Amino acid sequence: MxxxxxxxxxxxxxxxxxxxxxxxxxxxxxxxxxxxxxEIVNLPQDLKKYAFCGLTHHHLDFIRKADxxxxxxKGGYMGNSTTLELGFATALGLPIYALSENxxxxxxxxxxxxxxxxxxxxxDILGSKS
Numbered sequence: 001m002x003x004x005x006x007x008x009x010x011x012x013x014x015x016x017x018x019x020x021x022x023x024x025x026x027x028x029x030x031x032x033x034x035x036x037x038x039e040i041v042n043l044p045q046d047l048k049k050y051a052f053c054g055l056t057h058h059h060l061d062f063i064r065k066a067d068x069x070x071x072x073x074k075g076g077y078m079g080n081s082t083t084l085e086l087g088f089a090t091a092l093g094l095p096i097y098a099l100s101e102n103x104x105x106x107x108x109x110x111x112x113x114x115x116x117x118x119x120x121x122x123x124d125i126l127g128s129k130s
Contacts, residue, residue: 001126002028004062004094006085007072009034015072018119026129030062056081060088069094070122071112076102086111097122 003022007015012034019029033055040051059081063069069089071082078086089096090111098112116122 001129002030002065002067003126004030004059004066004069004089005072006032006059006063006069006082006089007074008077008079008082009036010077011072011074012036014074018070018072021119021123025123025126027126030059030066032059032062056084059085063089063094064092066094068126069096070119071096071098073098073100073103076100076104078103078105078108083108097125 005015005019009032015031015034019031022029035055040048043051063085066089069086071078071086073082086096086108095113096111097114097116099116099118101109101112101115103109103112114125116125
């Protein structure tokens with residue numbers, strides 16, 4: 001199965017670990033770039049615009065290629081980019097799995113189809129592809 005991971009760079013290590021576990025089960029995993037280069041904000045405005053445009057469209061392309069979307073929203077946290085990605089995945093009709101339904105924003109919460117306690121539960125639901 002092709003799985004796209006979406007989430008904040010504050011969960012960088014955990015998202016990478018989730019991707020690793022899913023790949024070990026034979027799934028194709030599209031992970032967000034999760035830029036950690038703080039110098040991106042110091043680029044000239046025209047270059048900064050293209051850098052963020054590229055990062056955004058790159059991940060939207062991953063969402064287009066996926067069979068399901070896994071929102072890594074630990075503790076209910078979902079930032080602006082992940083919210084955008086959630087809306088895009090929903091518009092494409094992808095099933096949305098997430099870690100938490102603890103979200104004060106009802107318009108986001110309603111878009112989450114399935115809540116799993118961790119990536120291991122997601123693996124149990126999806127099964128192994130290897």
